[in-house]
Structures are given as structure tokens and as C-alpha cells.
Amino acid sequence: MSHDAVPEPEVTRLLAVARYSDLDAATLASLNRLTALVAGVLKVPTALVNFVDRRQWCGAGVGTGPDEVPLEQSLCARAISSTETMVTADARQDVQFADNPAVLGEPHIRFYAAAPLITPQGHAIGTLCITDQQPRCLKPPEQAMLEAFAAQAMELLELRVRSLELEGKLQAGTAQLAELRREVGHAETLLAITALFDRDLDPATATEASAALLSRVIDVDWAGLLMLHGEEVRLLAAWERPQSQAELKLPKRLGLRSQGVLASALRRQQAAFVDDYSAHLQARPELLAAGVESLALLPLGDDQGIQYVLLAMRSQRRVWHPRDRALCEAAARSIRSALERQARIKALEVAATTDTLTELPNRRAFNQALETHWHSGLPYSVLMFDLDGMKQINDREGHARGDVLLRTFGLALQAQLASVASVYRLGGDEFAVLWPGTPDGGEIAARVEAAERSVQTAGFARVEISAGAAASAEAGGDIHQLVRLADARMYEDKRRRKLALKHLAS
Numbered sequence: 198m199s200h201d202a203v204p205e206p207e208v209t210r211l212l213a214v215a216r217y218s219d220l221d222a223a224t225l226a227s228l229n230r231l232t233a234l235v236a237g238v239l240k241v242p243t244a245l246v247n248f249v250d251r252r253q254w255c256g257a258g259v260g261t262g263p264d265e266v267p268l269e270q271s272l273c274a275r276a277i278s279s280t281e282t283m284v285t286a287d288a289r290q291d292v293q294f295a296d297n298p299a300v301l302g303e304p305h306i307r308f309y310a311a312a313p314l315i316t317p318q319g320h321a322i323g324t325l326c327i328t329d330q331q332p333r334c335l336k337p338p339e340q341a342m343l344e345a346f347a348a349q350a351m352e353l354l355e356l357r358v359r360s361l362e363l364e365g366k367l368q369a370g371t372a373q374l375a376e377l378r379r380e381v382g383h384a385e386t387l388l389a390i391t392a393l394f395d396r397d398l399d400p401a402t403a404t405e406a407s408a409a410l411l412s413r414v415i416d417v418d419w420a421g422l423l424m425l426h427g428e429e430v431r432l433l434a435a436w437e438r439p440q441s442q443a444e445l446k447l448p449k450r451l452g453l454r455s456q457g458v459l460a461s462a463l464r465r466q467q468a469a470f471v472d473d474y475s476a477h478l479q480a481r482p483e484l485l486a487a488g489v490e491s492l493a494l495l496p497l498g499d500d501q502g503i504q505y506v507l508l509a510m511r512s513q514r515r516v517w518h519p520r521d522r523a524l525c526e527a528a529a530r531s532i533r534s535a536l537e538r539q540a541r542i543k544a545l546e547v548a549a550t551t552d553t554l555t556e557l558p559n560r561r562a563f564n565q566a567l568e569t570h571w572h573s574g575l576p577y578s579v580l581m582f583d584l585d586g587m588k589q590i591n592d593r594e595g596h597a598r599g600d601v602l603l604r605t606f607g608l609a610l611q612a613q614l615a616s617v618a619s620v621y622r623l624g625g626d627e628f629a630v631l632w633p634g635t636p637d638g639g640e641i642a643a644r645v646e647a648a649e650r651s652v653q654t655a656g657f658a659r660v661e662i663s664a665g666a667a668a669s670a671e672a673g674g675d676i677h678q679l680v681r682l683a684d685a686r687m688y689e690d691k692r693r694r695k696l697a698l699k700h701l702a703s
Contacts, residue, residue, distance in 0.1 A: 213320040214250045216361075217354045220257070224357040227385055228257035228350060232325075234392050235346045236260060239339055241327045243304070246314070246350055247273045248323040261304045262328065270298055276311035277321035282340055285309040287332035308333045310340070312347035317355070325350050349388060356381055382414045386524060400535045401434035404507070407528045408436035411509070415521040418512045422532065425463070425504040459494055463504060468495040468526060470517040490514040493522075495529040500540050507532055552622040554600055555607035563621040566631050570669070571676045578668045579679055580618075580630035580641065581687040582610070585694060586660040587626040602657050609651035613644040629683075635668050663691035 220228070228246050235244040236259050243260025247253050253271035255264050268274055272294060276283040288294040288306050299306050311326035325347040335343070389410050401422060408420035421435040458479050462469040470493045474480050484492075489510045497505035507529045517525075550562035558566075570577045584606060591599040603626065610620045610628060618632035632641075641664075649662045665686030672679035 210320045210322070211250050213316050213318065214248055214322045216358055217314075217316065217322050218248045218250075218256055219361065220357065223381070224353055225257055227353050227381060229259070230385065231346065231350055231353065231388065232258045234388060235325065235327065235343070238342060238346075238392065239327055241308075241329050243328045245326055245328075246323065247311075247326060249274050249277055249321075253323075256323070260328070263299065263304070266299070272297065272299065272306070272309055273311055273324045273326060276324045276326065277313045280313060280315060280321070282310065282312045282344055284335045284340065286334050290332075304328070305330050307331055308335075310335050310343060312344045314347060314351050314354070316351070322354075349384065352384060353381065356384075386410050386414050400505075400532060400539055403535050404434045404532055405436045407531065408509070411524060411528060412436075412438055415524060416511055416513070416515055417509045420507070420509040423506040423508055425506065426502065458492070459506065459508075462494045462496055463506070466496050466498075468493065468522070468529070470522055470525075472516050473514050475514075484510075488512050491517065493517060493525055495525060497529055497533045497536060500536070505533075505536055555604050555622045557607050557611070557620055557622045557628075559621065560623045563623060563629050563631070566619060566621075567676050567680070570631060570633070571674070575633065576635055576669055578632040578634070578636055578666055579683040580632060580664060580666045581680075581683040582628040582630070582645075583663045583687055583691060584626040584660055585663055585691060586657070590657065590660070602652070602660065605655045605657065606648070606652050606660075606662075609648040609655075612651070613648045635670075636666075638666075641666060661694060663687050663694060665690055 232244040232246060236242065241260075243258070243262055245258030245260070245262050246256045247258075248256050249268070249271060252268055253266040253273050255262055272288075275293060285291045285294060286308060288297065288300045288309055294300050294306075294309070297306075306328045308329040308331065309326065310328075311324035313321045314323045314325060315321050325343065327343065404420070404422040408417065411417055411420065418438045419436065422433045424431045424433050458469050458471060458477065461479065471477050472491055474489050474492055475485055490513050491511040493507075493509040495507040495509075497507060499505070507525075509525060550558055550565070552559040567579070584602065587599060587602065590602055603622070606628070607620070607622060610630070614620055614630055614632075617636070618630045621629045621631070623629050645662055645664050649660075652660055652662075665683045665688070667679050667683035667686065669679060672682060
């Protein structure tokens with residue numbers, strides 16, 4: 198073998214690069230959309246599909262990067278030497294890359310991560326790589342997403358190779374090529390739907406956007422997100438095909454709950470696809486009258502007795518093909534994830550703004566509500582409360598008894614003020630109230646005294662309440678001054694009580 202001879206495995210790999218890098222306009226456009234999605238989801242400026250043969254060259258991508266790099270300067274050439282994803286948090290600190298021209302000069306790469314593109318035969322033909330001019334880390338979930346996107350890029354390349362083979366072997370293979378393009382369309386639509394739910398969209402907005410995407414590859418004239426509670430059916434979001442030839446004249450109330458296809462789908466918690474709705478034994482007359490010929494119902498789960506359903510309808514009788522069903526079910530899974538994420542976020546928000554002992558809103562909730570009142574420009578008042586005798590209860594009877602006192606006072610204050618104001622526990626034995634408007638001093642005193650009596654009759658006879666109030670007009674628009682003013686008046690009330698006790702004792 199001569200010194201310049203190429204090993205046989207490398208020859209096979211180079212042949213694979215040649216097969217898979219022959220991109221047409223459609224595949225290139227798909228890869229460009231994919232890399233744009235990668236850059237957006239992983240929040241990096243550059244995402245590239247690079248091929249490596251006797252050089253490194255860019256097949257598709259977004260951001261800044263050289264079109265072609267000699268093999269000895271190629272970062273991706275090192276990345277394809279392993280089947281694992283390569284991650285370099287800071288190339289300047291990496292002995293492999295510190296003296297690389299792309300690190301020292303343009304495009305000044307600091308962060309580099311690359312997932313190899315591996316053919317079904319096991320040949321690494323290039324990478325899907327991301328770069329940044331700032332050092333950063335790639336978290337395990339982000340690495341998993343990069344690897345998933347690399348697999349999707351490889352699927353697009355594989356589809357291109359398959360289409361080339363079909364075009365070369367079967368001149369009459371038009372139907373098969375059309376099917377391949379539909380598969381690509383389905384894959385791209387699925388990617389686009391997935392990208393929607395990586396954004397901070399509420400489920401209603403995401404449902405409308407995903408329905409619009411679905412309509413590009415499957416025949417859907419109307420889609421909606423339904424919320425069901427008891428016998429009530431509410432339409433949270435709806436999408437209708439623009440300029441539909443046969444407009445669906447849907448009733449304002451969808452009579453779907455108590456019987457019919459929806460009820461059956463909910464009982465089984467399984468998707469229902471009806472090709473010929475008019476022939477269905479449980480077809481609803483109002484939907485037939487509206488022009489519904491085919492429909493799909495996909496249960497999305499429930500949250501505390503509230504059920505969610507994705508409903509898609511057609512104005513013409515058509516078969517729901519397996520690929521259509523798979524895409525609808527994928528969209529349903531994504532919407533379900535958005536609903537679950539929204540529920541988790543709401544639960545976390547409630548937990549973050551709730552005092553665990555009294556179950557009242559906490560200081561964070563108080564500060565947020567205070568800001569809201571201030572921005573409204575409407576008059577409001579702040580009341581501050583402190584329990585006199587709390588320390589003695591803790592010292593004499595223990596902190597568990599003190600906790601009972603705090604819960605008792607919180608309930609008493611809620612009972613007296615919940616109808617007119619909002620009650621908060623700020624911490625320790627401090628409580629606060631936000632009262633819209635300017636309440637009458639006599640009403641405040643009467644309600645506080647009633648709460649105090651409730652506490653005393655509950656076994657805390659020596660506990661009293663110190664209180665102070667301030668109206669927003671007194672603080673000149675300064676919410677911090679408003680709280681300080683109410684706090685100062687509360688402590689003045691506490692001092693008066695102590696002086697009164699000393700006077701009685703003398």
C-alpha cells in the first residue's frame with residue numbers, strides 16, 4: 198500500500214458522504230428550517246449541518262460559520278471520530294481546539310457541541326453542530342434535544358437518498374415519491390408543532406397554531422380545544438380553515454357531553470376517528486346540520502375533574518389515514534404537555550405565594566397585590582396587624598400551640614374581612630390586609646374586635662391585636678412609605694396598649 202492510500206473503511210465512509218450530501222432544494226430548505234429551529238430551541242446563534250470528506254463543508258445552517266475548512270482545522274472531523282456527542286464548553290480552554298484558527302479568529306468559536314450524523318450502515322458523514330462566541334454549558338436535556346434533532350436531520354437526508362434511489366430505479370414511481378414528500382411534510386409539521394410548545398404559549402394559542410400547521414398536511418376544516426366540567430362544554434380555542442369551500446356552520450353550544458362519540462371517547466380515554474360521521478349511530482343532529490362529515494376526538498386528560506379534548510372536523514367525507522392519525526395524536530400529546538406544564542406552573546405559583554401554616558397568601562403575594570393596586574391608580578388602604586402575647590404563648594405552651602394561635606387568628610381575620618378585603622400573613626405574628634377604597638375607621642375597628650374575640654374565645658384569652666392602617670392617598674404614590682406608615686401606626690397602637698396595662702398595674 199502506498200503512503201497516500203486511503204484505508205478501505207474511510208473509502209466507504211467517503212462514498213456515504215457523497216451519497217447523502219447530494220441535496221436538492223427541498224431537502225436543503227428542510228435542513229435550513231431544522232437548523233433555525235435548533236438555534237431557537239437551544240438559544241445559540243449558530244446551528245450547522247456540516248459534512249466531512251477530504252474537508253469540512255457546510256450543507257445547511259443559520260448563523261456565522263465558514264463554508265469550507267481544511268480537514269486538519271476541522272472541529273467536526275474530531276467530533277465524528279466518536280459516536281458520542283462532543284461538547285466543548287470553552288474552546289480556548291480545550292487543548293484540542295485552543296490553537297484552532299476558528300477559535301483564535303473568525304468566527305471566534307468559544308462554545309462548540311456536535312452530534313454526529315450516522316447513516317443506518319454506521320458511517321459518520323458529518324455533524325449537526327451548534328456554536329457560540331461565549332462559553333456556556335450544555336445541560337443533559339439540551340444535549341438530548343441536540344441528539345434528537347441530529348436524528349431528525351439524518352432522517353431528512355435518508356429520505357433524500359431514498360428518493361434519489363427511487364428516481365433512478367423507477368421512472369413510474371410517482372406515487373412513492375409523493376408519499377415520501379408527504380412523510381417529509383408530516384415530519385416537518387411535527388417539528389414545527391414541537392417548536393410551538395417549546396415557546397411560552399398558553400394551551401389555547403398553541404392549539405390554534407398547531408391546528409393551522411396540521412391543516413397544511415391533512416384535511417382539517419375546523420379544530421378546537423374543549424374543556425368539559427360536569428355537563429358543561431366550553432370551547433377554549435378554535436381554528437377554522439381560511440376561505441374554506443364548505444364552511445361549517447357550527448352551533449354556539451356543542452351538544453357533545455352526555456352522549457355520542459365524545460362521551461364514548463372520554464369513557465375509554467382513547468382517541469376516536471370517524472370517517473363517515475353521518476353513518477355513525479351516535480352522530481349528533483346539530484353537527485350533521487352544521488355540515489360535519491368526518492371528525493376526530495382526542496382526550497387530553499383531566500385536571501381536578503376538568504377534562505380537555507382536541508376536536509378536529511372535516512366538511513367532506515374522508516378517511517383518516519394512519520399518518521393523519523399519528524400526526525393528530527402527536528399534536529394531542531404536545532397539547533397535553535402544554536396543559537400539564539401550565540398546571541404545574543400554576544401549582545408552583547400558588548405554592549410560592551401561599552403561607553404553608555395558615556394557607557393565607559404570603560409576603561410575596563402581598564407585595565405583588567400591592568404593586569397591582571398601585572398601578573391601578575384606584576384608592577386603597579393597607580392594614581397591619583400584630584399578635585400581642587404570641588411570645589408568651591410560645592414560651593409557656595410551646596411553638597405547636599403558637600402555630601394553633603396563628604392559624605386561629607388567620608381564620609378569624611379571613612372570616613371578618615374576606616368579603617371586603619384580602620388577608621395576608623407576612624411572617625411570624627405579622628399579618629396584613631389590602632382593602633380597596635378607603636374603609637371607615639369604625640368598620641375596621643368592629644371587624645378587628647370581632648376577630649380578636651374569636652381568638653380569645655378559642656382559648657387565647659390574653660392575646661390582643663395591635664393594628665395600624667394607612668390610605669394610599671397619604672403616601673403620595675410611594676407604596677413603601679404606605680406600608681411603613683401603616684406599620685408605624687400599628688406599633689403606636691401596641692405602645693398605647695402597653696402603657697394602658699402599666700397604668701392599670703400601678
